[in-house]
Amino acid sequence: MGFWWRPLSVLAGVLLVALMLWAGSGAVTALTFLVGIQAAVMLRRLWQEYRLSRWLESPDEVTPPEAMGTWGDIFYRLEKLQRRQRDSRSELTNALEQFEHAAQAVPDGMVILNGNDQIDWCNPASRKYMGLDCERDRGQFIRYLLRQAHFLEFLDAADYSRRLVCKSPLNREITLSLQLVPFGEAKKLLVARDITELERVDAVRRDFIANVSHELRTPLTVVGGFVETLADATTLPAADTRRYFALMLDNTRRMQHLLDDLLTLSRLESADHSLKDESVNVPELAQALAAEAESLSGGGRHRVHLEVASDAKLRGSLQEIRSALGNLVSNAVRYTPDGGDITLSWQMKDNEGVFAVTDTGEGVAAEHIPRLTERFYRVDRSRSRETGGTGLGLAIVKHVLTRHGARLTIQSTPGKGSTFAAVFPKSRLIEASPSATVIPFPAQVQAVG
Structure with missing residues (x-):
């Protein structure tokens, strides 16, 4: 109703004037007045339509026209x-840019395919895994770029619940998991994920289970x-019985040691x-480990030596x-072998603490x-089991x-012996002071792990 009152009131005023002219000057004058008013209205309308047309053609460049009335x-x-659409377009543009930035940052390869399996878009990770380039390969058929038979079968099957595990066409050391995801109208998203580390962990798990079982x-x-x-057996000689029980006890202890080590690794x-x-007092620990070595040696089968050249302690568990050090000992x-020498030493070397175990073994x-x-x-x-x-x-x-x-270093010469050394960084040392005694240490070591 608010739209009509203004034009209707103007129309009523014009008709009133025309009637007054009709009564005072005759019909010709009234008709001439109405024709003039109609011509002015049409010209004004054409002018406003022209201004509107110019504005709609270039809404961002032309200033919005100003007018009175309707x-x-x-x-x-x-x-x-227009302002509302501009704000909406800006929001959509920002959302699209954020999506594109996010898709480019995703570590998985992502490729958007149309209904004909042509590439509409792909992120940078797809270049790393599949050798695709968004600018170069846009509009290309992906089956012409990735020609592996198992991939083509996977693409043609269009089974969106299935994953394809395959090697990267660029690097055979990389294992990929490919999946197709439908979206939009006849579009598909191809996702390539690097599962090399998962495959390695799974292989380690299988080997670990096989080794434990063995x-x-x-x-x-x-x-x-x-x-x-x-x-x-109804009756067995006492000597055989004792021997059987001794062997069973030995193998039971072996299984117990294995389980203890497995629990330690798990922890x-x-x-x-x-x-x-x-605060770990390494000099005191070294003395305890030397005594433990004497006990393990069983009646002096080996000559155990202890050389402590530093009173430095360690910070840790x-x-x-x-x-760890007990395992080395x-x-x-x-x-x-019996009659061999075993030397435990603790010293400072290049601002690091070195606990070394040297033997004259094989x-x-x-x-x-x-x-x-x-x-x-x-x-x-066989010798390890014995x-x-x-x-x-x-x-x-x-x-x-x-x-x-810390790190483990190993120096070994077949037939002469080995040195296993635990090297602790300076950040783990506490209360270190120089010692007058310097323990010789192998100059060349090989780092392990």
Whole structure:
């Protein structure tokens, strides 16, 4: 109703004037007046339409026209609508830019395909994994760029619940997981995710389970065999019975040691297992480990030496450091023949604390050294089982030292012996003071882990 009152009131005023002219000057004068008014209205309307047309052609360049009356209301409402559309367009542009920036930052490769499997858009990660370039390959058929048979079958199947695991066409060492996601009208999003690390972890898990099963099978077989023998035999000589029980006890302890080491590794790798910040008196710990080596040696089978050239202490977990250094000592006792020498030393070298265990055992060939800290890796499997090793000792050492920012170095010469050294950084040392005694240390070492 608000729109009509103004034009109707103007029309009523014009008709009133025309009637007054008709009555005073005759019909010709009244008609001439009406024709003039109509011509003025038409010219004004044409002029306003022209101004409106110019504005609509270039709304961002031409100033919105100003007018009175109805045309003023029309221009005002159109200008208001234009401002609203401009704000909406700005918001959409910002949203699109944010999406594009986010898509470019996503580590997964993303490719938008139209209904004909042509590339509409792709992010930078797709170049890394699939060799695609957004500017160069826009509009290209993806099946012409990625020609692997298994990929073409995956693309043609259009099974959106299925994932394709394949090697990257650019780098065979990268394993990709491809998935198609439908969206919009006949469009598809191809997502390529790098699962190389997941594949490696899965392979490690499978190997770990296989190794644990293998390590437990032998002692379980021995114990089970003797139990069956004892169950079936009515009478056995006392000497045989004692020997059977001794072997079962030995294999039971071996399984117990294996489980203890597995639990230790699990605890070290747990995200909830925080590192303690204690003061570790290494000189006292070295004396305790030397006494432990004498005990493990069993009646003086080895000559154990202790050389402490520094009173420096360490900041860290006493339990973990003792476990790691104790593994180095027990390995030295285990793999050193009777009559050999085992030397434990603690000294400062290049502002670092070095706890070294040197033996005169059989030594390790150079090709084995980088793999010694792998779980269940053994240079000589049969000898490791004879000596009671679980194959996890050096893996535990590596984890403990890594948690303390330290490293393990190994120097070994086949037939002459080995030196395993835990090297702690300066940041872990406390209360260090110079000593007059300097312990000789191998000049050339090989870092492991």
